[in-house]
Amino acid sequence: MQEFPITRAPASKPKPDPKTLVFGKTFTDHMFLMNYETGKGWHDGRIVPYGPIPMEPCAMVLHYAQEVFEGLKAYRSPDGGVQLFRPMENALRLKSSCERLCIPAIDPQTVVDAITQLVRLEADWVPSEPGTSLYIRPFVFATDPSLGVHASHTYLFAIICSPVGAYYAEGINPVRIYVEDEDVRAVKGGTGFTKCGGNYAASIRASERAEEQGYAQVLWLDGVHRKYIEEVGSMNVMFQVDGTVITPTLTGSVLPGITRKSCLELLKSWGVPCEERLITAQELFDAAEAGKLEEAWGTGTAAVISPIGEMGWEGRHVVVNGGEIGALTHKLYDTITGIQWGTIPDPYGWTVKVC
Template sequence: MEEIKIQRAAKLKEKPDPKTLGFGKIFSDHMFLLDYHAGQGWHDPRIVPYGPFMLDPSAMVFHYAQEVFEGLKAYRAPDGSVQLFRPADNARRMADSCDRLCIPPVPEELFVEAVKALVKVDADWVPNEPGTSLYIRPFVIATDASLGVHASHSYLFCIITGPVGAYYAEGINPVKIYVENDDVRAVKGGTGYTKCGGNYAASIRAGERAEEQGYAQVLWLDGVHRKYIEEVGSMNVMFKVDGKIITPALTGSVLPGITRRSCLELLRDWGYAVEERLITAEELFDAAESGKLEEAWGTGTAAVISPIGEMGWKDKHVVVNGGEIGSLTQKLYDTLTGIQWGVEPDPYGWTVKL
């Protein structure tokens, strides 16, 4: 692997108050860049001052959406050290996304080393307030200056970072979600299992409609039968029904979340019966109305665990666990964040110290 060249910013930005951090609005001093050209492969890894880069107006990413991205975090441990959470999993998932979008994959070792190098350079940006972290956004875009529907011959891999607080303004408080009946996010055979911008663009309209009705997120149904639950807008979803944990199976149109995988490993270790299977909206709302739906929560890198307090579907409206966070949901949040922030032991080897 080529040595990563480092060009440090001449003037560093003023860091924000860690007590008032939002999400995704503030970015650190530097970014990582890596080029790809057909016949040459990935080359010229470098860390440079954060700032705009120039792209031709005909760059293929603008016209044919050939791009993928990832999301992970760096955490400040109590001893002042910095650690990552399962970065190799993000590297492997990005490689899977690249394969579907016909993008040359970034080698796993290079991905992880690039993340480590950038976070080390901007280590002072990792906040130390409870609940805060440094969000890391790696992405690949097609850069050929060409109009034509085919794979690009050149790409740019970039990583940017920024300090963040809670993803939802309401924090760990339960959110309201609405089952979408009209729009669909993805179908099996499409790009639903990848992290590509098109999936998220397709979700915006339903998200806007849900927000107008007072809901925080959309709960998506499958695109074929329009009855099986898939995932929440930016998260995977889980339900505790009659003592069992059920979550939608990874059928090809659901993102294989890393937080999802971590939760399932914890739950099985704690002795819960876990079912990864098809779940209809009707089954879920029937369980809620009969009192068997005990807890519901979303899982994702940004929010970690997001309890679901209310759900709407057609003319139905149900409240989960009295609108309060459930004890299992709280335990998952406390355990995962405890491991991530280094205040709980990590028996799984998920964390990577810098």
């Protein structure tokens, strides 16, 4: 494994109470940084004290949004050790995102090595309360002090970490979602398959409208035909219809989620029929009204599995599985989180021991 030089923080910050952790509000003592310069490539990888990053007001990322990011977690296992869940998948997706945003790709193994070394240094920050973890945010952005719409010649790759609490502090409760038919999140040929800030910025208005109507998430339709389901909120989405699990195919406007991939691999290993294909909102609501929609859930790093209890679209309203979490949804959640926290065996080789 590649090793990077470490400049230690002069003092460790007080650790937050693991029972009251709030997502993305507290950060660890150190961060990873690495620079890119045209003609020199990626260089000077190092771990330094967490703190502000100097930036010119004309830095290109602030004006033309050339940036990408990732999100994964480190988990405290029952033996007191720390492990990651499929970090190479995140590194490969970061590479894909970089290529689409015209950012020089970082070697995936270098990314995994940097994450591993930083988490090992910050191991004391990984909480041990049930459901808690250390959230890891790698990100890359353009730093050229220049105005002009073109690829930057300099970039910064950074990794920061934040201890986070249990996503479901009061148990897994199904959420209410509504189909957004005005705004669109992404289109084929755009950046929908990447993790870049612009995708999320474009989703905020619809999310605000959904919240005003009492819904927790937005179910996005495709940006061309406005009829094919793509994602729910910032997660992938799956439906069980007549015994078959159906999920939107990766058309180029849907994020290739790592939890999505893990769910499909688990379902297939259990012998559950699965289909990756185009799904219309009409088909989905017709199935629900005919009693054929058995379960629905979102998949993502933060929640792992988010059961869907109700859906609204064009004045139609359906309740899924009586508004309760379904057996298959619960099995997926228990299996993936069990592997992540090391409470059940990992026969798939998904976990990576850090310390």
